Each structure stands twice: as C-alpha cells, then as structure tokens.
Amino acid sequence: MISDRIKKLSPYKTETTRAKVRLSSNELPLLLPEDVRKRIGEEVSKIPLNRYPDPKADELREIIAQHLGVKKENLVLGNGSDELIYYLSIAVGEFDRGVFYPIPTFPMYEISARLLGRSRVEVALSEDKDIDLEASIRSIRRFSPILAFISYPNNPTANCFSREKIEKIRQEGLFTVIDEAYFHFSKKTFLKDASSREDTVVLRTLSKIGMAGLRIGILVAKEDIAHEINKMRLPFNITYPSQVIARLMLTEFYHLVENCVSMVIRERERILVELSKIEGIEPYPSDANFILFRSHIDADTLHKELLRRGVLVRNVSHLPTLENCLRVSVGLPEENDAFLEALEDAIRSFI
Incomplete structure (x- = not known):
C-alpha cells in the first residue's frame, strides 16, 4: 500500500560514526560556560x-x-x-x-x-x-x-x-x-x-x-x-x-555566539592557508564554516585513514563534480590542529 515514490526514496544520511574529533556536520563549536548552562537550566526547569x-x-x-x-x-x-x-x-x-x-x-x-x-x-x-x-x-x-x-x-x-x-x-x-x-x-x-x-x-x-x-x-x-x-x-x-x-x-548570551563565529572565521582562514601547504591537497575558497578540499589520494581511503587517527570529516566524493573531495567543518583551534596533523600524517603514509 506504500506509494512507489516513497519506496524509491533515499533518506537523508547523517554522519553518526564515533570519533575523538568530529568535524563532519558543520556545527558551531560553541562551549557554554557553567554559569550560562546553569542559567539555561533554571529557565528550563520552570517549563510546565x-x-x-x-x-x-x-x-x-x-x-x-x-x-x-x-x-x-x-x-x-x-x-x-x-x-x-x-x-x-x-x-x-x-x-x-x-x-x-x-x-x-x-x-x-x-x-x-x-x-x-x-x-x-x-x-x-x-x-x-x-x-x-x-x-x-x-x-x-x-x-x-x-x-x-x-x-x-x-x-x-x-x-x-x-x-x-x-x-x-x-x-x-x-x-x-x-x-x-x-x-x-x-x-x-x-x-x-x-x-x-x-x-x-x-x-x-x-x-x-x-x-x-x-x-x-x-x-x-x-x-x-x-x-x-x-x-x-x-x-x-x-x-x-x-x-x-x-x-x-x-x-542574554548572544555575545558568546558572536565571539565563536568570529573565531571560526579566523580559523577558517588559517586552515585554508595550512591546507594549501600540504602536497596533494587542493582546498577551495570558503564563505562558510566548512572547507571543501580535493585530494590526490582516493577520498574513501583518506576518509578512513583520518578516522583511524581519530578525526571524522564528511566524504562528499560521491557527489557530482566532487571526485576525491572531502568536507571538513571548522572547529575549535585544537580540533583544527588535530585535523591538520592527522591529514599530514595520512598523506605521508602514502608516500
């Protein structure tokens, strides 16, 4: 009784793989201070x-x-x-x-x-x-x-x-x-x-x-x-x-959002510079909080190698015009450092 158009439908795929550093979903790395979390908790506790x-x-x-x-x-x-x-x-x-x-x-x-x-x-x-x-x-x-x-x-x-x-x-x-x-x-x-x-x-x-x-x-x-x-x-x-x-x-807390957005924009520019220095990696310009890059190594293989090193990015190489491309979200500076280190290490392992 289910329509054929539903049976033929492919659901939206999310990335649920576990990793120490998750840079696959374009989320803002906003870490709320304890006093802010407490204030939110107080207001939520009042909800009927x-x-x-x-x-x-x-x-x-x-x-x-x-x-x-x-x-x-x-x-x-x-x-x-x-x-x-x-x-x-x-x-x-x-x-x-x-x-x-x-x-x-x-x-x-x-x-x-x-x-x-x-x-x-x-x-x-x-x-x-x-x-x-x-x-x-x-x-x-x-x-x-x-x-x-x-x-x-x-x-x-x-x-x-x-x-x-x-x-x-x-x-x-x-x-x-x-x-x-x-x-x-x-x-x-x-x-x-x-x-x-x-x-x-x-x-x-x-x-x-x-x-x-x-x-x-x-x-x-x-x-x-x-x-x-x-x-x-x-x-x-x-x-x-x-x-x-x-x-x-x-x-009350929008200044935290603004500060985090500014940090991400700064980190985005830093990552683009660092990616351009890695042999075999071609980053594309970004206006967002993520970066698309192409690798001379098979994207499926590189994706697995990054995950083996504890870093999860998004494999988009199956999409039109994006052969051997991966997408990485901009995270906290230490997360971005971990990504860059893992990427360089993975690339070296193929040389």
Whole structure:
C-alpha cells in the first residue's frame, strides 16, 4: 500500500560514526560556560511540560525579527530549515511544475521534490563551483520549473554563487528560495529582496550558530507570503524548551555566539592557508564554516585513514563534480590542529 515514490526514496544520511574529533556536520563549536548552562537550566526547569508551547512562538519571533531588522509578521519558524523546505515544496506552484537547483547542493531540496513526485531540474556546477548559467537557463526554458532552491553559501562547496547569476535565474519566472544557513560566515544576503518581493524568500537557521539541538529554522518573506506558508505549519512545531533556550541565547548570551563565529572565521582562514601547504591537497575558497578540499589520494581511503587517527570529516566524493573531495567543518583551534596533523600524517603514509 506504500506509494512507489516513497519506496524509491533515499533518506537523508547523517554522519553518526564515533570519533575523538568530529568535524563532519558543520556545527558551531560553541562551549557554554557553567554559569550560562546553569542559567539555561533554571529557565528550563520552570517549563510546565504538561502544557503546549505558544503555538505562534511570538516572543521568539519578535526577538529574531529584531536581529534581522524585519517585522515578526515576515517570519515563519520551522522545526529546522528542513520543515520549511518541505512546506515551500508543497506550497509553490502545482505539482506538475518542477523544482530547479544546482548540484551538488543540500540534499533536502531533492528529497522534498521526490517525496511530492515533483520533477527535478538539476544542473551541475561549472568547474569553478559557480552556477553554470547557460546550462541552467537552457534547462529552465526546456522543463519550465516553477521553484528554485539556491544554497548561499552552497553546501558542500562552501562558496556563494554569483549574485548576478541568481538574479538572472529568478528573472526566468521562478519563485526563488535563498537558503542562507551559513549567512553568519559569509555576511552576504538577499534579505531585502525577501521582505519586499513576491518571488523571493530567505531561509536562515539557528543550527549553524550553536543551537543545532533546538531545531529552529527561519523563513523570511513578505507578509502575505509568510501568511500563506504559515497556514501549513504543523501545530506547536517549535517545542517549549526550544523557545525558552533560543530566547535566552539570542538575548542574554548572544555575545558568546558572536565571539565563536568570529573565531571560526579566523580559523577558517588559517586552515585554508595550512591546507594549501600540504602536497596533494587542493582546498577551495570558503564563505562558510566548512572547507571543501580535493585530494590526490582516493577520498574513501583518506576518509578512513583520518578516522583511524581519530578525526571524522564528511566524504562528499560521491557527489557530482566532487571526485576525491572531502568536507571538513571548522572547529575549535585544537580540533583544527588535530585535523591538520592527522591529514599530514595520512598523506605521508602514502608516500
């Protein structure tokens, strides 16, 4: 009785392998001081767990709106950005119109389209890891998709695509979703477009700024667009603890987030320099909190060798155009040092 489209669906794969140093999931290495943890614990202990949370998460939306410089009516919150991607995949256009996205990119765009039986217009990135505009326009005009997902910066390549190319794709009549999960590390945004245009929304998340466990995604859109998407939101989708902890982190303790983000950006630049010194390793520029690099050694083998040395990174070599590529998250300085040492040692073992 289960639909064939579900049977054919491949689930999103997460990395659960144990390792001393885990640099595979693009999490912010935010370590909370004991007094901060105690303060959070005090507030969480006050939660009436037998009661439903605020269904609109109004207080949290107001705080997030102030951070973004928009009105709370411009916001829809989701249980992670994944939920919002799913809502958009349902809401925009009819299902006989397809979904466009460059590849490789965040797999939830494909999974949501497959789940709904929508056709997928996938166009490989050019050699410089930017959008192949000519091929994209050609495919869009041939297959007439109505919805576009653009990861900005792109995961897993870590770069921001050309803004001009994104705008030209949008001019083809596509409702364009700019997924800015890694905005804090790029500082590049389409936020003004999202709050003023009918054909553009921006996605943000708290997951990449130290609150991945809270599962809070943010959709920014014109009020009328946000209103329509909000109709689809599942009841009480933002849990009581998530609302309470996020409010604290975004008010009393946001300076800790900012300091950690600054540290990651500094470490990112240091790692890029160090990777460029290792023979047989080619790092790509990064606007995110992770780095893509190519190895002259088989990626599966190198991934295993790093894991054998206690360091877990993400193997992305199976993705289009990313042969022999691995992705490493930027961690604490000591974690990054451990990664670089393990990588150099692994490379030497093949000489």
